Amino acid sequence: MGILIAIGLPLLTALSIGAFRLKRWVFTLSFLSALGSVASLYTQVPLNQVYTWPWMPNMLIDFSFIADGLSLFFGYVVSVVGCFILFYAKQYLPKVSDSNPRFYAYILLFMAAMLGTLFSNNIILLFIFWELTGVVSFLLIGFNTNTQKGQLGSRMAFMVTATTGLVMLLGVLLLGFLYQTFDISMISQLPALDSTVWTVLAFSCILVGVMGKSAQFPLHFWLPNAMAAPTPVSAYLHSAAMVKLGVFLIARFYPLLSNLDCWYIVGVVGLTTMVVGAVLALLTYDLKGILAYTTVSQLGYLIGFYGLGGPGGVEHDFFHILNHVLYKGSLFMVAGIVIHAFHTQDIRKMGGAFSAMPLAAIACIISAASMAGIPGTTGFLSKELMLAHMLHHPHAPILVGALVVSASSLVATACRLCLHIFSRSKSADPVQPQGILFQLPPFILAIVTISVGLFPKSVTQWLAQASVTGLHVAKPHNVYLWHGFTTELIISLCITLFGIVVYSVFQTFRWRLTLPAIFQLDAGFNRGVNGLPRVSQWFNHICRVDSIHAHIPIVLVSFLGLMATLLFALSPTLTISTISVVYLPLLIITGTAAIIISMSKKWHIKLIALSVVGLLVSFTFFLYKAPDLVLTQLLIEIVSLVLLLLFFKKFSAMKRKEDHAIHDRSGLSFLKALLSIGVGFIVFMLIQLVNSPASSNPIGQFFIENTIPLAGGNNAVNTILVDFRGFDTMGEISVLFIAMLGVMGLLWKKRS
Amino acid sequence: MEKTIMKDSYILRSFYPVVFWIINLFALFVFFKGHNAPGGGFIAGIASAISLVFLYVIEGRACLNRIPNPVLLAAVGLGLAYGTALVPTLFNQAFLMHTMWHLHIPLLGDLHIGTPALFDLGVYFVVIGITVGIALWFDEASEYE
Numbered sequence: 001m002g003i004l005i006a007i008g009l010p011l012l013t014a015l016s017i018g019a020f021r022l023k024r025w026v027f028t029l030s031f032l033s034a035l036g037s038v039a040s041l042y043t044q045v046p047l048n049q050v051y052t053w054p055w056m057p058n059m060l061i062d063f064s065f066i067a068d069g070l071s072l073f074f075g076y077v078v079s080v081v082g083c084f085i086l087f088y089a090k091q092y093l094p095k096v097s098d099s100n101p102r103f104y105a106y107i108l109l110f111m112a113a114m115l116g117t118l119f120s121n122n123i124i125l126l127f128i129f130w131e132l133t134g135v136v137s138f139l140l141i142g143f144n145t146n147t148q149k150g151q152l153g154s155r156m157a158f159m160v161t162a163t164t165g166l167v168m169l170l171g172v173l174l175l176g177f178l179y180q181t182f183d184i185s186m187i188s189q190l191p192a193l194d195s196t197v198w199t200v201l202a203f204s205c206i207l208v209g210v211m212g213k214s215a216q217f218p219l220h221f222w223l224p225n226a227m228a229a230p231t232p233v234s235a236y237l238h239s240a241a242m243v244k245l246g247v248f249l250i251a252r253f254y255p256l257l258s259n260l261d262c263w264y265i266v267g268v269v270g271l272t273t274m275v276v277g278a279v280l281a282l283l284t285y286d287l288k289g290i291l292a293y294t295t296v297s298q299l300g301y302l303i304g305f306y307g308l309g310g311p312g313g314v315e316h317d318f319f320h321i322l323n324h325v326l327y328k329g330s331l332f333m334v335a336g337i338v339i340h341a342f343h344t345q346d347i348r349k350m351g352g353a354f355s356a357m358p359l360a361a362i363a364c365i366i367s368a369a370s371m372a373g374i375p376g377t378t379g380f381l382s383k384e385l386m387l388a389h390m391l392h393h394p395h396a397p398i399l400v401g402a403l404v405v406s407a408s409s410l411v412a413t414a415c416r417l418c419l420h421i422f423s424r425s426k427s428a429d430p431v432q433p434q435g436i437l438f439q440l441p442p443f444i445l446a447i448v449t450i451s452v453g454l455f456p457k458s459v460t461q462w463l464a465q466a467s468v469t470g471l472h473v474a475k476p477h478n479v480y481l482w483h484g485f486t487t488e489l490i491i492s493l494c495i496t497l498f499g500i501v502v503y504s505v506f507q508t509f510r511w512r513l514t515l516p517a518i519f520q521l522d523a524g525f526n527r528g529v530n531g532l533p534r535v536s537q538w539f540n541h542i543c544r545v546d547s548i549h550a551h552i553p554i555v556l557v558s559f560l561g562l563m564a565t566l567l568f569a570l571s572p573t574l575t576i577s578t579i580s581v582v583y584l585p586l587l588i589i590t591g592t593a594a595i596i597i598s599m600s601k602k603w604h605i606k607l608i609a610l611s612v613v614g615l616l617v618s619f620t621f622f623l624y625k626a627p628d629l630v631l632t633q634l635l636i637e638i639v640s641l642v643l644l645l646l647f648f649k650k651f652s653a654m655k656r657k658e659d660h661a662i663h664d665r666s667g668l669s670f671l672k673a674l675l676s677i678g679v680g681f682i683v684f685m686l687i688q689l690v691n692s693p694a695s696s697n698p699i700g701q702f703f704i705e706n707t708i709p710l711a712g713g714n715n716a717v718n719t720i721l722v723d724f725r726g727f728d729t730m731g732e733i734s735v736l737f738i739a740m741l742g743v744m745g746l747l748w749k750k751r752s
Numbered sequence: 753m754e755k756t757i758m759k760d761s762y763i764l765r766s767f768y769p770v771v772f773w774i775i776n777l778f779a780l781f782v783f784f785k786g787h788n789a790p791g792g793g794f795i796a797g798i799a800s801a802i803s804l805v806f807l808y809v810i811e812g813r814a815c816l817n818r819i820p821n822p823v824l825l826a827a828v829g830l831g832l833a834y835g836t837a838l839v840p841t842l843f844n845q846a847f848l849m850h851t852m853w854h855l856h857i858p859l860l861g862d863l864h865i866g867t868p869a870l871f872d873l874g875v876y877f878v879v880i881g882i883t884v885g886i887a888l889w890f891d892e893a894s895e896y897e
Contacts, residue, residue, distance in 0.1 A: 627790040631782070635798040639883060642805050646891050713868070714788035721792060722868040722875075723850050729871075730833055733878045737830050740882040744823070747893035 003067045003119045004051060005040035006079065009033050011112035017105040027090050030104040034086055034111065038079045041072065050121055050185055060182050066121035068185075069466030073318050074118045074248050077325050081240040082111045084441045088333050089232035091438035092340070103143060107236065110136040114241050118248065123172040123182040127165070130213070130245065134161040137237050141229040153228035156525060160222040161212050168209020168249075174202035175256075184252070188470060192259035203257050206249065207266065214246025214303060217273040220296045221522040227288040231336030234288060239328035243299055247321065250306045255470030258309050270304025271402045273297065278406035281413045282506060287335050287347045287421075291328070294371065294413060297406055298324045305386065308393055313473045316385050318463040319456075323378040326449045327370035331417070333442035334364040338421055341432045347420055354422040356431040359439035361422045363446035368414035370449050372499060373407060373492060377453040380492070383407060387488040404495055411499020412506060549668075556675050563682045567689065574685070575692045583623070590616040598676070603648055611641055628717045761810075768810055775803040786872060793872035797879025804880065805887045822885030829877025836871040 013033035017026055052064040067075075086107060093100050113136055116129035135158070142154030176182045178198060179190060193199045210216070215223040223243065227234055237243070250266060257263060277297030281290050302320055337360045342350050354361045370379035383403075390399040452459050544550035567574070593616065596609040618633035700716075703724055707716040710723075721729050779799035786792035807815045840849040850867045 628792070628795075631790050631795050632798070635795060635802065638802055639798055639805070642802065642809070643887055643890070646809070646887060715786065715790065715792075717790075718786045718792045719868075721794070722871050726837070726850070726871060727847075729875060730837060733830060733833060733875055736878060736882050737826055740823070740826060740885050743886050744889055747889040 001051075002040040002043040003065055003071075003075070003115070006037040006075065007065075007112055007115045007119060009036050009040065009112075010082075010108040010115070014105040014108035014112065017101050017108075022101055026101040026104050027086070030108055031083065031086050031090075033108060034079060034083045037111065037115070038076070038083060041075050041079060047072070048185070052121070060122075060176065060180075061124045062122050062183075063125065064121035064183065065119045066185050067119060069468045070248070070251055070471065071118040073321075073463070073466045074244065075115055077244070077321070078111060078114045078118065078241050081236060081325060081329055082107070084329065084333075084445065085232050085236040088235070088336070088438070088441040089230075091435060092230065092232050092336055099143075103230070106136055106140050106143070107232075110140065110237070110241070114245075117245060121184050123176060123184060123187075126184070127169050127172060130168075130209075131162065131165050133242050133245065134158060134165060134213075137161070137226075137242055140233045140237060141226045143230055143233065144228070147228065149228040152526065153222075153225040155529075156522065157222045157226040159529070160219055160525075164209050164212025164219065167205050167212075171202045171205025171207075171209065174198055174205065178202065188255055190256070192470075193256055194259065195261045199257075199260060200262055203260055203262060206253060206257075207269070210246035210249050210303070211269060212246075213249075214243050214299045215273075215296050216246070216269050216300060216303065217276045217296075218521060220273060220277065221520075221525060223296055224284070224286075224289045224292040225522050227286070227292050231288070231332060231339065234291075235329055235332035235336065238292065239295055239332050240325045243295065244302075244321065244325075247299065247302045247306070250303055251317065251471060254306055254309075254314070255468075258306075263309065264307065267304050267307025267309075270300045270302070270307045271399065273300025274304055274406045275402050276300075278409035278413070282409055282502070285346055285348050287339065287345045287350075288332075289345075290347065290413060290417070291331055291335055294410060295328055297410065298328065301386070301406070305389070308389065308399070310389065310473070313471055315473045316460065316463075317472075318466065319378070319385065319460060320382045322452075322459075322463070323370065323382040323449075326378060326445050326452070327367040330363050330367040330442040330445035330449065331371070333445070334360045334367070337434050337438055337442070340438075341434055347416070350421045352423070353431045356433045357439055359436065359443040360434065363439070363442040364421065365418050366446035366450050367442070368418050370453070372411040372414035373495065375453075376450060378449050378456075379453075381453060381456055383492060383495075384488045387491055388486075391487060400491065404491065404498065407495045408498035408502055411496055412502040415500065415503040416506075553671070553675055556679055560675075560678050560682055563686060567682065567685055570689055573692050574689050576688055577691055583620070586616060586620060586623075590620075598673070607641070607644060607648070610644075611637060614640075628715070764810055768806065772803050772807060776800055779803070783872065783876060784869075793875035794879055797876040798883065800876070801880045801883035804884045808884075808888065808891070816888075819884070822881040822888065824881075826878045826881025826885065829874045829879075829881060831874070832877065833871050833874030836867050836874065839867075 010033050013029060016022070017029070022029070048066065048068050050064060050066045052062050055061050055063050086104065089103065089107065093103060110133060113129050113132040117126055117133060120126035120129055138154045138158040140154075141157050142150045144150040172182070175187070178193075179187055181187060211219050223238060226238060229237070274297050277293045277295070277300055281293035281297065284290055284293060302317075302324065305317060305320060306314060337357055338350065338353060339345055341353060341356055344350070366377065370377035373379045373383040386403065387400065390396055390403060393399055540546075543554055590613055593609045593612040597606050597613070600606050600609065614633065614637035618630045618637070621629040621633060703716045703720050706724075707713055707719045710719075713719040713723075776799075779796040782791035782799065783793060783796035784791075786796070804819055807819065836850075837847055840851070841847055850871070
């Protein structure tokens with residue numbers, strides 16, 4: 001039950017903060033709720049226990065949750081970091097603000113959505129929570145709604161993650177259809193998939209979802225733009241939580257999909273992103289932007305690690321993830337403190353901040369060292385393990401080369417972060433000192449980084465308990481701080497040296513290089529989004545919606561084309577029915593009235609002729625013994641007459657003359673007449689087609705026979721409307737309602 | 753003096769209250785006959801809408817205070833129809849499953865009432881709201897040309 005409480009507690013707290021509009025004690029409540037979430041994860045005893053409540057059993061969709069090692073590990077990361085973030089946000093946010101409760105509620109909602117994604121045992125449920133994290137991240141990134149940066153950033157993040165999420169839905173649906181189940185615990189016991197067209201397609205779709213969510217190249221551009229969010233949000237969503245979902249999903253599907261021939265693409269995507277992100281981090285001067293690009297790089301590192309795979313599974317993947325969460329969370333929090341102190345995000349304007357924030361400075365140095373992979377930190381161990389793993393791979397030279405490039409860029413970035421913020425003093429203004437409580441969360445994370453880095457054995461053993469069959473190797477190697485003089489250590493040393501060289505090279509160029517235009521994909525994305533209205537304008541232009549005289553022929557010609565094709569395809573079943581001579585006078589009068597409508601130049605004559613047609617049509621219904629239709633048609637005639645009178649009363653005489661002028665152009669009239677005759681003919685033929693004995697399906701008989709036993713009414717027409725086909729009626733009245741709102745929007749003019 | 757669409761007609765103005773009730777009685781009659789004979793919510797709705805549109809034609813905007821807001825009316829109708837459709841799902845029945853009660857009441861004879869009438873009432877309201885609303889807005893819009 002622990003996992004259910006862990007999901008439900010933050011969710012309920014968030015909803016009640018919103019529902020009761022709580023103003024006071026919101027932080028305490030949120031913090032306790034997050035702590036409760038961690039505690040209830042701790043009490044989750046039976047692993048691999050499945051909790052299921054039926055939701056849509058026919059469609060194999062249930063509320064089903066599972067706690068296995070993978071989801072529990074990620075669950076701990078999300079909830080524990082969530083506690084840190086809440087504590088940090090309390091210091092970060094303004095002391096008194098009306099929007100603070102909203103912030104805490106969003107964070108808790110996000111936490112619940114994250115935990116829901118992790119513990120879902122049904123792929124469709126997982127997808128729902130997955131998209132929910134996207135929605136909440138949209139709200140959080142755009143939390144400062146009044147800035148254009150926030151609006152654009154949240155729009156971009158949401159569009160990228162939601163669109164790729166839909167592609168992922170396609171993939172998981174394919175998987176579900178292949179296996180006839182959406183149950184993850186059942187799927188994971190099935191044998192791994194072979195490469196067929198469908199499995200490769202499913203794999204590609206899921207990979208696109210992962211690339212969007214985890215900001216993989218070339219979809220990485222939303223992450224730096226999402227840095228418009230308040231810093232606690234960046235620290236949480238963009239280092240520990242949301243962007244890790246892609247990594248989680250890759251790990252989730254690893255047992256199933258890693259046998260595919262194309263699995264290596266995951267590695268290619270990940271390692272490319274690793275290099276691109278690390279290099280781009282050198283080319284930006286926005287403090288949070290630098291961290292965002294290093295995050296992109298590190299996410300590529302993690303996904304690439306899964307992409308490389310290994311015989312019998314991977315090992316120490318949780319250690320790599322933990323390493324990144326620790327140092328990146330800490331660095332983001334330090335960035336928030338620094339930005340608070342300097343009131344700017346531009347790293348070129350910072351310097352000499354050590355004395356104002358000693359704890360944060362120490363945290364930053366430790367975390368940056370971890371990012372650079374200096375011995376004594378978790379980053380060092382992670383890099384050593386990765387190098388050892390790569391050296392055993394057939395393509396070792398390429399892999400190690402990519403790692404060297406990205407890691408030495410990260411070393412340079414780490415040097416830049418520590419030296420430029422804390423050591424040299426540039427600004428004349430004294431740096432604003434920051435409170436101890438504010439600096440505490442990143443400091444604690446840094447302490448954990450260094451203590452795990454020095455004594456890794458206990459943690460790795462604890463992580464090994466959470467191993468998942470199929471994903472992890474049965475017996476992982478132990479991790480030691482000192483492996484002896486190995487190849488890895490030598491490469492590591494080279495990386496550090498290279499990094500320092502890169503730093504000094506950039507230092508001499510004064511970091512003037514900026515992002516090349518070809519990598520500014522975000523600008524292209526925004527141009528594309530802003531260009532969409534132009535596409536629809538162009539389409540409107542082609543369809544001539546500006547002029548009704550040009551638009552209606554276009555619509556009618558398309559209709560004629562479609563229907564003529566249909567008729568032609570079904571023509572073998574067509575039989576023309578005959579009618580009795582009795583109807584002939586009726587038809588002649590109706591036809592004459594219709595011709596009068598189109599020929600007459602006086603509007604009141606047109607109106608009378610129109611009513612004559614309507615009444616004669618209802619008389620025809622009467623002859624065919626359809627009293628319901630007669631009644632309806634009569635009333636409709638009355639309503640339309642009244643409405644038309646209302647319009648005509650308003651039209652000025654001049655306007656009517658203009659209309660006639662268009663009418664009188666003989667060529668145009670001929671075309672219109674041709675179109676009208678065409679439409680009449682096609683509709684006549686369609687009715688004949690429907691009534692042809694070969695194609696008509698006498699479903700009416702069923703309704704007439706069952707109207708009393710099933711619907712309890714004698715009038716089958718009405719029982720069809722409200723009962724047998726009630727769903728159609730509901731759709732119709734909904735469409736009517738929408739049409740009414742449309743008319744209202746078009747006609748409603750503001751009275752000034 | 754409120755602006756009306758027609759010139760003030762004494763005869764129409766005096767007769768209309770009677771005509772109004774006759775039309776709406778007809779609508780009521782058609783509405784309840786619907787299940788067993790020609791009629792139903794849609795037809796009744798158009799009839800009632802005609803009575804209201806005529807009221808607007810005769811009285812002008814002055815009548816707007818006395819008739820319900822068309823958008824609200826249509827929304828209530830839509831809500832009623834969807835509500836009737838949804839309630840059976842609470843009792844483990846299919847969406848839109850209707851229930852009929854057949855009662856035998858002394859002196860009055862057999863009475864059949866059921867949820868289809870409620871659904872039809874929703875249709876009735878939607879049709880009135882839409883017809884009246886569109887007529888109103890067209891008139892207002894053309895006035896400000």
